[in-house]
Each structure stands twice: as structure tokens, then as C-alpha cells.
Amino acid sequence: MITLITYAPAFGQTAASPFCVKAIWLLNMSGLEWQREDSMDPRQMPKQKLPVIRLGSDLIHDSDNIRAYLEQQGADFDADLSDMEKATSRAFIRMAEEHLYFHCVLQRWGEDTIWPIVRDQYFSAIPKILRGLVTNKIRKTCLQGLYSQGLGRLTPEERLQKIEPDLQAITTRLWHGKFLFGDLPTAADASIAPMLAGMRATPGKTLLKTRIAEDEILCRYIDRAEDAMSAPRTNAASVSLCA
Numbered sequence: 001m002i003t004l005i006t007y008a009p010a011f012g013q014t015a016a017s018p019f020c021v022k023a024i025w026l027l028n029m030s031g032l033e034w035q036r037e038d039s040m041d042p043r044q045m046p047k048q049k050l051p052v053i054r055l056g057s058d059l060i061h062d063s064d065n066i067r068a069y070l071e072q073q074g075a076d077f078d079a080d081l082s083d084m085e086k087a088t089s090r091a092f093i094r095m096a097e098e099h100l101y102f103h104c105v106l107q108r109w110g111e112d113t114i115w116p117i118v119r120d121q122y123f124s125a126i127p128k129i130l131r132g133l134v135t136n137k138i139r140k141t142c143l144q145g146l147y148s149q150g151l152g153r154l155t156p157e158e159r160l161q162k163i164e165p166d167l168q169a170i171t172t173r174l175w176h177g178k179f180l181f182g183d184l185p186t187a188a189d190a191s192i193a194p195m196l197a198g199m200r201a202t203p204g205k206t207l208l209k210t211r212i213a214e215d216e217i218l219c220r221y222i223d224r225a226e227d228a229m230s231a232p233r234t235n236a237a238s239v240s241l242c243a
């Protein structure tokens, strides 16, 4: 049995991290049997990050490696896609995970009015009296990383300007179907939709959250993706997905 080690649910999302939501959705789409184990502490994990799957004594880290493992087991998330679409799908996944993700992190960790709410949700296991001290260090390291990456140097207004063409690209694809590549969810949806959902679910009020929450096309897409991928597929459904 596959065990997914994932962050716990947060802010109405099935997991605090969009990468964990991606792994959950891929597992559900695969039709394989799996169970979840929640953790808020990735320090014992191979790269000190989640998600990870456990198979007996083996640990597979990184949602992309988890996808590859599920594909080795017979899942085909992009069965109906042409080679050209698969190439575009790969670029969309990178856009989600190497760009949209950092907007999501900055929205939660970088904005002084939002951070205390996020901190108390993520780090509730740390006694309140120590929480500020311990988490200030973690927050500082996170924000230093985003400063080096570059996005952390931008104001929320500048960040919104930077993400806008990505949101437009997603919207353009959605003119052609319910999901990014037609009427069935594919691997790209399991990466893009959790990022957008995470932005919309972030507590408080931010420019980015408002941008997503007021966009009817994106909101309907997030809801559709959650409906389609939140529940495990029966074998019959997964066979047709993987056919």
C-alpha cells in the first residue's frame, strides 16, 4: 500500500501545500490504493520537504518523482494528449511549480498582516510562548530564499503585474475546454489548479487573492478541478483515464 506523507489540511484545502494537493490528486487519478499520513515536520524526509510517498522502507520524494512512480505502475495522466500538447503541459507544470508557487509562498510568508494567521495554522504544534521566536527564524530563511530568487524583491503590486500573463495563459487554455487540455483533467491540472486554489484559500485579504477570487473563469476551474480530483477514482474510471 502506498502511504503519502503530506502536510495536514489548512485553510479549507486538503493539504497546506499545493505540491501535496498535487500528489493527492495524482494518487486519486491513478486508481491505485493509497493512504495518507499527515505531518507538519519534514525534517526527517530525504530533502526535508513534502510530499513524500512511503513504499515499505523506501521513500520517494518530490511530486514529479511520485508522478513517475505512478506512471511506472500503469497510470497515464495524459493519455489523450498529442506530443505537442504534452510539451505544452510540461511548460505549464514548470510555470506552476517554478513561478506561481513562489507567488503563493510570498503571499503567505511575506505579507505582515497575513503571516501571523499562517504561522498559527502551520506551527500550532509549537507552544505559543516559543512560537514567535522559532518561526521568525524559519520565516527569515524562507524570505531570504525568495529575495535571492528575485520575486521577494518585488512589491505586491509588482508581483501582481508579473503573474498576470501567466493567469492570462491559463485562461486562454480554458476557453477550449473544462480543463487545460480538454474536458478531462490531466497532469497539468494537478499542478496548476492547486496553486490557484492555494492563492484563493490564503486567509486575509491580498491583491493576489482578490485577483483570483474575482475571476469567474479561474474560480470555476478551481472548483471543477477540486470536484474531479479530490476523490479516489474507481478502477473502472481510472481504466478509462489510463486507456
Ligand SMILES: N[C@@H](CCC(=O)N[C@@H](CS)C(=O)NCC(=O)O)C(=O)O
Residues within 6 Å of the ligand: 017, 018, 019, 042, 048, 049, 050, 051, 061, 062, 063, 064
Ligand atoms: N519540488 C518539490 C517541492 C516540494 C516543496 O517545496 N514542499 C514545500 C512545501 S510547499 C516544503 O516541504 N518545504 C519545507 C521546507 O522548505 O522546509 C515537489 O514537487 O514535491
